[in-house]
Amino acid sequence: MLETYETVLTPPAQGVRWGKVLDQNKCIGCHACSTACKSEHEVPLGINRTFVKAVEVGSYPDVNRYFQIDRCNQCTDAPCVPVCPVTAMFIRPDGIVDFDREACIGCKACMAACPYDAININPDTHSVEKCNFCAHRIDQGLEPACVVVCPAEAIIVGDLNDPTSEVSQLIARNKAEVRKPEKGTSPKVFYIGAHEVTLNPSVGTYTGMHMWSEQKEDYPVQAENDIPGVKSFKNARVAYEVPHKAPWDWRVSLYTWTKSLAGGSFMMYGLLQLLGAQLDEFWAVMTAVLGGVFLGLTGLILIFDLEKPMRFYRIFTRPQWRSWLVRGANIIMVYALILALLFIGGLLHMSNLVSALVWPGLIFGVLVVIYTAWLFGQSKGRDLWQNPLLPGHLLTQGFLAGSAAFLLIHLVFSLPQQALTMVEVTFWVSLFVHLAFILSEWWMPHMTIDAKRAAHQMVFGAYKNYYWTGLVVGTLIPLLFAFFIPELVWVAAVLSLVGLLAYEHAYVQAGQSVPLT
Numbered sequence: 001m002l003e004t005y006e007t008v009l010t011p012p013a014q015g016v017r018w019g020k021v022l023d024q025n026k027c028i029g030c031h032a033c034s035t036a037c038k039s040e041h042e043v044p045l046g047i048n049r050t051f052v053k054a055v056e057v058g059s060y061p062d063v064n065r066y067f068q069i070d071r072c073n074q075c076t077d078a079p080c081v082p083v084c085p086v087t088a089m090f091i092r093p094d095g096i097v098d099f100d101r102e103a104c105i106g107c108k109a110c111m112a113a114c115p116y117d118a119i120n121i122n123p124d125t126h127s128v129e130k131c132n133f134c135a136h137r138i139d140q141g142l143e144p145a146c147v148v149v150c151p152a153e154a155i156i157v158g159d160l161n162d163p164t165s166e167v168s169q170l171i172a173r174n175k176a177e178v179r180k181p182e183k184g185t186s187p188k189v190f191y192i193g194a195h196e197v198t199l200n201p202s203v204g205t206y207t208g209m210h211m212w213s214e215q216k217e218d219y220p221v222q223a224e225n226d227i228p229g230v231k232s233f234k235n236a237r238v239a240y241e242v243p244h245k246a247p248w249d250w251r252v253s254l255y256t257w258t259k260s261l262a263g264g265s266f267m268m269y270g271l272l273q274l275l276g277a278q279l280d281e282f283w284a285v286m287t288a289v290l291g292g293v294f295l296g297l298t299g300l301i302l303i304f305d306l307e308k309p310m311r312f313y314r315i316f317t318r319p320q321w322r323s324w325l326v327r328g329a330n331i332i333m334v335y336a337l338i339l340a341l342l343f344i345g346g347l348l349h350m351s352n353l354v355s356a357l358v359w360p361g362l363i364f365g366v367l368v369v370i371y372t373a374w375l376f377g378q379s380k381g382r383d384l385w386q387n388p389l390l391p392g393h394l395l396t397q398g399f400l401a402g403s404a405a406f407l408l409i410h411l412v413f414s415l416p417q418q419a420l421t422m423v424e425v426t427f428w429v430s431l432f433v434h435l436a437f438i439l440s441e442w443w444m445p446h447m448t449i450d451a452k453r454a455a456h457q458m459v460f461g462a463y464k465n466y467y468w469t470g471l472v473v474g475t476l477i478p479l480l481f482a483f484f485i486p487e488l489v490w491v492a493a494v495l496s497l498v499g500l501l502a503y504e505h506a507y508v509q510a511g512q513s514v515p516l517t
Contacts, residue, residue: 097132
């Protein structure tokens with residue numbers, strides 16, 4: 001039916017840069033754009049490439065309802081593009097951010113990176129999709145489906161490079177705003193007449209109850225505007241929103257933990273070697289086995305976290321090297337090779353080979369542990385993770401996990417006394433530093449409202465049980481052993497590993513708990 005009323009676009013000049021204006025002064029909240037998009041792209045139920053958000057402000061009888069059309073913002077510096085490991089997300093020469101579902105492996109990194117929560121996993125194809133400006137229609141000289149059906153003409157598209165185009169004129173003559181300009185993504189979707197309560201999701205209250213339905217549980221976490229220092233509008237309630245899902249679940253939390261053990265094992269072994277501990281080839285074999293087992297578990301977790309696990313090999317066959325998923329995968333592969341050589345060298349008593357592997361193994365063990373900090377850093381939509389101290393915290397966790405593992409192995413295979421003392425000192429020091437990092441999430445100020453909200457959810461909200469388990473069981477109780485029962489250090493080691501896993505889960509999930517739309 002859409003084709004009956006098509007508007008043909010004027011052929012753009014060479015060097016076109018497509019942009020969009022959403023005039024909220026005209027929007028009547030009819031959702032015609034949402035249904036047209038679903039029809040045009042055969043979008044499954046429960047998935048929305050575009051939708052109309054509604055926020056109510058005030059108390060009866062003085063109540064206003066504000067609408068906002070939400071969709072991909074077609075960023076000039078789109079964070080979803082560099083994080084994609086297989087170039088499934090790409091920017092066309094005309095500025096449209098498009099996707100290739102045939103290339104997608106379903107890693108969900110683009111979903112974590114998007115500050116606007118505009119990317120979804122199609123449950124039928126298990127590939128990512130989003131608003132792509134109806135690129136197939138643009139290529140035919142036709143307007144996007146949402147533009148055609150809007151009865152109020154609230155959606156306008158055109159060439160931003162042409163100062164005479166309607167979009168350029170609207171932007172020049174009105175107060176045109178973009179969402180989250182502080183992210184530095186330079187969106188090409190501009191809003192006219194949008195209210196702050198719709199542009200900024202942090203100022204509205206999510207109660208879980210909408211005009212016609214209840215929001216799905218768990219995500220985003222129901223937020224209350226009672227956090228000190230957080231700006232809010234009185235009686236601003238989200239009246240309609242679509243469900244959003246946190247991209248990374250417990251598997252990513254578990255992966256950060258197994259990775260700490262995998263890399264931390266060689267970090268501890270390498271440190272002992274550099275400090276002059278007398279370790280024979282048996283400990284080289286033990287380090288290789290310990291690191292290899294948890295590195296293998298890390299790889300399996302990463303593969304089965306993919307929506308299309310059988311496509312995992314594409315990270316190596318069509319890599320996009322700006323993505324820390326690709327860099328991390330190759331770091332893991334090199335580290336696996338080092339562990340294999342260490343195992344062979346220890347097994348065959350090749351002391352020269354074992355000695356030669358100390359520095360490479362230590363370096364790549366550290367890289368295995370800390371590269372996730374830069375992967376999380378590419379997730380611009382998750383403010384809690386934009387922490388410059390995160391590499392240091394992950395490094396501390398690596399030493400903590402590695403020393404704890406060595407203390408547990410010592411129960412079966414005795415370490416030399418000198419090495420045991422070094423391991424115990426490393427364990428207690430890293431445990432204390434880890435405690436300081438955990439407390440910093442609570443005590444230190446956060447740079448953005450979303451980071452503050454996420455930290456609040458971690459410490460006092462939905463994930464407080466995991467956080468306090470990590471704090472009390474994983475650090476405070478083990479530190480008591482250092483002062484009162486040092487001979488039971490192995491119990492402290494077990495508790496620290498349990499607490500580390502609990503804290504990792506709180507941190508990963510809380511970082512994704514804040515609503516972005």
